[in-house]
Amino acid sequence: MSKLRVESFTISLDGFGAGPEQDLNHPLGVGGTALHGWAMATKTFQKHLFGSDSGQDGVDEDFAARGFQNIGAWILGRNMFGPVRGPWPDESWRGWWGENPVYHVPVFVLTHHPRAPLVMEGGTTFHFVTDGIASALAQARAAAGERDVRVGGGVNVIQQYLRERLIDEMHIAISPVLLGAGERLFDGINLPALGYACTRHASSALATHVVFSRQ
Amino acid sequence: MSKLRVESFTISLDGFGAGPEQDLNHPLGVGGTALHGWAMATKTFQKHLFGSDSGQDGVDEDFAARGFQNIGAWILGRNMFGPVRGPWPDESWRGWWGENPVYHVPVFVLTHHPRAPLVMEGGTTFHFVTDGIASALAQARAAAGERDVRVGGGVNVIQQYLRERLIDEMHIAISPVLLGAGERLFDGINLPALGYACTRHASSALATHVVFSRQ
Numbered sequence: 001m002s003k004l005r006v007e008s009f010t011i012s013l014d015g016f017g018a019g020p021e022q023d024l025n026h027p028l029g030v031g032g033t034a035l036h037g038w039a040m041a042t043k044t045f046q047k048h049l050f051g052s053d054s055g056q057d058g059v060d061e062d063f064a065a066r067g068f069q070n071i072g073a074w075i076l077g078r079n080m081f082g083p084v085r086g087p088w089p090d091e092s093w094r095g096w097w098g099e100n101p102v103y104h105v106p107v108f109v110l111t112h113h114p115r116a117p118l119v120m121e122g123g124t125t126f127h128f129v130t131d132g133i134a135s136a137l138a139q140a141r142a143a144a145g146e147r148d149v150r151v152g153g154g155v156n157v158i159q160q161y162l163r164e165r166l167i168d169e170m171h172i173a174i175s176p177v178l179l180g181a182g183e184r185l186f187d188g189i190n191l192p193a194l195g196y197a198c199t200r201h202a203s204s205a206l207a208t209h210v211v212f213s214r215q
Numbered sequence: 216m217s218k219l220r221v222e223s224f225t226i227s228l229d230g231f232g233a234g235p236e237q238d239l240n241h242p243l244g245v246g247g248t249a250l251h252g253w254a255m256a257t258k259t260f261q262k263h264l265f266g267s268d269s270g271q272d273g274v275d276e277d278f279a280a281r282g283f284q285n286i287g288a289w290i291l292g293r294n295m296f297g298p299v300r301g302p303w304p305d306e307s308w309r310g311w312w313g314e315n316p317v318y319h320v321p322v323f324v325l326t327h328h329p330r331a332p333l334v335m336e337g338g339t340t341f342h343f344v345t346d347g348i349a350s351a352l353a354q355a356r357a358a359a360g361e362r363d364v365r366v367g368g369g370v371n372v373i374q375q376y377l378r379e380r381l382i383d384e385m386h387i388a389i390s391p392v393l394l395g396a397g398e399r400l401f402d403g404i405n406l407p408a409l410g411y412a413c414t415r416h417a418s419s420a421l422a423t424h425v426v427f428s429r430q
Contacts, residue, residue, distance in 0.1 A: 013413060013425055176425055190396055192395035193395050210228055
C-alpha cells in the first residue's frame with residue numbers, strides 16, 4: 001500500500017513547528033519564516049516556489065527533493081491553506097501559492113466548514129474535507145493510487161495522524177533558531193510508545209535532519 | 216565577573232534532558248544513557264570518567280573539552296547527585312562517581328535537606344545548599360574566584376536559573392534518540408523572551424550542538 005509521509009517539516013530548537021500569531025502577513029506565524037532557511041536554499045524549493053534554476057545541492061537538497069518524490073496527494077490542515085478562520089465568508093481565498101500552486105496533485109484540506117472543490121492551474125485541486133482525518137486519508141489514498149500521500153502539516157494535523165499510528169515515515173528538520181512560543185510538535189506525543197524510532201540522522205550547516213519510521 | 220555556564224547538557228530529539236524513572240540503576244532515567252553517546256566517545260569524557268587515553272577528536276570533543284575549561288565550581292540539583300529522596304537517612308550516599316569524582320572543584324548541591332559538607336579525593340567537596348539557587352550561585356562564585364561556574368543540571372535546576380536570566384551561556388547537545396517521556400528542558404521556557412539567542416550551531420554524526428547566549 002502507498003505510504004503516508006511527513007516530509008521537510010521543520011521545527012525550531014525549542015520544538016515549535018510554527019511561530020505564534022499566524023495571519024495574512026505571517027503565514028508561518030511570527031518568526032516562522034526563519035525556520036525554513038535550509039529549505040529555501042535548495043534547488044528543489046527554488047524550483048518549486050520560484051521557478052528558479054538556482055539553489056544548492058547537498059544534504060538539505062537531498063531531503064527537500066525526496067519530499068516531492070512519488071507523492072500522489074497531499075493532506076493539509078486548514079491553517080496551512082490560509083489565515084481564514086470559521087465558516088468561509090466567500091470563495092475569494094485561494095491559498096497562499098497563487099493560481100498555480102506548488103502541489104500539482106489533489107490536496108485534501110481538513111476543515112470544519114464545507115466548501116466546493118477549488119480547481120487551480122497545474123493539476124492542483126483543493127478538496128475540503130469536513131469528516132475527519134480518516135476520511136481525508138481515504139480520499140487522498142484513492143487519489144494517489146500507487147503513489148504516496150504527504151501530510152503537509154500543521155502540528156495539530158501531524159499529531160492527529162501520529163496518535164493513530166497512521167504515518168509511516170516522518171522527516172523532520174531542526175533549524176538552529178528559537179521561536180519561544182507556538183505549537184510544539186512533540187507536546188503530548190510519546191513517539192517510542194507509538195512505535196516510532198529515529199532511523200536516519202544527518203546534518204548540514206543549516207539544519208539537522210531526522211527520519212522517524214514506524215517499526 | 217565570572218560566567219554562569221551550562222555545558223554539554225544533552226537532550227533528545229523530543230526535548231527530554233533525562234529519561235523517566237531515575238533510580239540507582241538508571242542515574243539518567245530509563246533510556247537516558249543513550250543520550251550521551253556523543254560525549255562518551257570523546258577524549259575528554261574517556262579521560263575524566265575512565266582515566267583512559269582513548270577517545271576521539273572532532274566537533275564532539277571540542278564541545279566536551281570546553282565544558283571543563285576555566286570551571287571553578289559546579290552547581291547540581293540533588294537528583295544529579297544521587298537517587299536518595301527526602302531527608303538524608305545517613306551519610307552513606309557519596310555521589311555516583313566514586314571516591315575521586317570528576318569535578319575536582321567545589322560542587323554545590325541544591326537540596327531541601329541539610330547535610331554536612333562531604334570532602335572527597337581529588338579536590339571535590341560537595342556542599343549542600345538548602346536556601347535556594349541565588350545562595351548556591353553566590354557560594355559557587357565565591358569558591359570559583361575568577362573562574363566560571365558550571366550548572367550541571369538537571370532540567371529543573373537549569374530552568375530555575377534561566378527564568379532568572381542568570382545563565383550567560385548554555386551549550387546544549389541534541390542526540391538522535393527519542394525518550395518519549397521525562398523532563399523537557401524547554402517546557403514553560405521562552406528563551407527569546409528571556410533574552411537568549413542561538414549563537415552557535417555545529418553538528419557531528421552523533422549530535423547537534425547549539426550554544427545559547429544571553430544578549
